[in-house]
Amino acid sequence: MEKKTSITLNDALTQAFQAAKSLPTEKISFLKASGRILATDIFADVNMPPFNKSAMDGYACRKEDLGQWLNVREVIPAGKSPQFKNEPGTCSKIMTGAEVPAGADTVFMVEQSEANDQQQIRFTGSKTNSNICLRGEDVKTGDLVLTAGTMLKAQHIAILAAAGCTRPEVYQKPKVGIISTGSELVEPTVAPQASQIRNSNGHQMRIQAEQCACEVNYYGIVADELEQTRQRIASSVNENDVTLLSGGVSVGDFDFVPQIIQQLGFQILFNQMAVKPGKHTTFAINNGKYIIGLPGNPVSSFIQFEIFAKPFLYRLMNYTAPMIALPLPLANDFHRKKADREEYVPVKINRKNEVETISYHGSAHIHAYHQATGFMSIPTGVTTISKGETVHVRPL
Structure with a gap:
């Protein structure tokens, strides 16, 4: 496979979005x-509301009759139409949400009323709003609502x-097949032996895909063996819109995924991204089918799903998610040795709305994210950020 230089996240998303074909409805x-x-x-x-509606329990009357003793014509519960027009010197007792009778332009609260021996009602307040939700004031028939x-x-x-x-x-929901590659992996129900590790990122990606309203098919763990890997990927490609792999996409002796992708007729648009973690991320297309190969470390796969796979899956549903990045002050000095890639660092937001970095040991340290509010972006070329400087946090 021809070596390709790393591309930026924005360029990766642009290429992926251009290749995406919206699913049927x-x-x-x-x-x-x-x-x-x-x-x-x-x-x-x-119309919403469909009629002039009382905003409270009270008495409906004419505004000019406020303060006078009024005869109660009827009681109007919600769901029942008024039987009488509101005439001068009269009112109607009305419940919240009920239709206001014709002739009335004000509803005053029960708490601002008094009764006399003749069962008449009078407004006792100094002033009142109309307390009427007017017909169609929220939405009119024919209005665009969504x-x-x-x-x-x-x-x-x-x-x-x-x-x-x-x-x-x-x-329609994208159908997503998920495969974890690696001979060292065992499922969570298995006690790991020497040189083994439980498969966490495969199940992590399952949940991430399900949270994107995808229909997920899990194909389990495939060992680092060429033919077995080819068969598993081919099955997923045949049965899904998107095949999502973790591991096997780097440059090791047993990283077979890139050559298998090409053998299955896919065109690799890029195989490196200038971000950390997750440099070795692969995206390939073939006639409305897509393969996304993510690194095997759980933080790398987690972050790359959030910043790349999720926006792409949404794109298949003709949805562009808002890219929220909260500008907040950093609570402590930050320094890194290398600045050749954009980097994402787990953080939490404290009670002062400051950004605190979380102890983070690298792309295998998924435990760093269990208390994370989100992750902050460190631009390429930046090695040091001082306390109080503004950083941008992407919420999780």
Whole structure:
């Protein structure tokens, strides 16, 4: 395989996004749409609120009648239409969310009222708001309420429900096959023997992919053996949109993945990224199928999934996630020896909203991330950052 120079993360994402083909769409129940990406715009089919609605429990009347003794015409519960028009000298007792009767332009609180022996009601406050939610003041019929490309969360499900859109059209979930390579690996249920280690990053990536609303197929551990690795990768490629590998992508004697990828007809767009951790990250394409090869160390695979694989998987669903980087002051001096790559360092945010670095021993030290709020980015060429300087933190 031809050697290629390291590219920046931005260049890697640009190449991957250009190669990505959006998946087909499907209609599903809105109750199962959390985390999915909306494929069409959604428009309101009714006004919201659909009628002038009381914002509180109280009495509906004309504003000019405030302070006068008023005859109570009726009690209006939520869900029932008023039976009477509000006339001068009258009011209606009304519940929160109920329709305000015609003629009324004010609702005053029960707490600001008094009754006399004739069962009349009078406003006792000095002033009051109208306390009426006007018909269509939130949304009018035909208004655009959700745009295509929205990741659906709880608040969006509520809007779908309010708009009567019970079967939204969303992009299909990417099918992701996950393979861990390495003869030294055993599954978590196995007690490691000499020269063995439990497979943590394979399961870590499973959860990361599932959190991206992907359909995940786990193909287990494959030993560092050429034909076995080829068969496992070929099976995943055949059954999934994206094959996600950890390990076997570097330059060791038993790193077979790059040559197998090419033998399976894939074009490798890049095989090195100028970031730390995760330099040896590979991305390959073949007619709507994709292979992402990540380093075998758990921190490398974790970070590379967050900064590269996740945005790419979202791209297949026609979604561009916002790149949040919080500018915050550093709580302690930071220094590194080499500055030839952009580096990501685990951090936590203290009560003063300062960024504290976490003790970190390298790309195998996944324990450093269990208390991390996120990771800060150290630009290429920067070796020292002083206490109080602004750093940018990507939340986890």
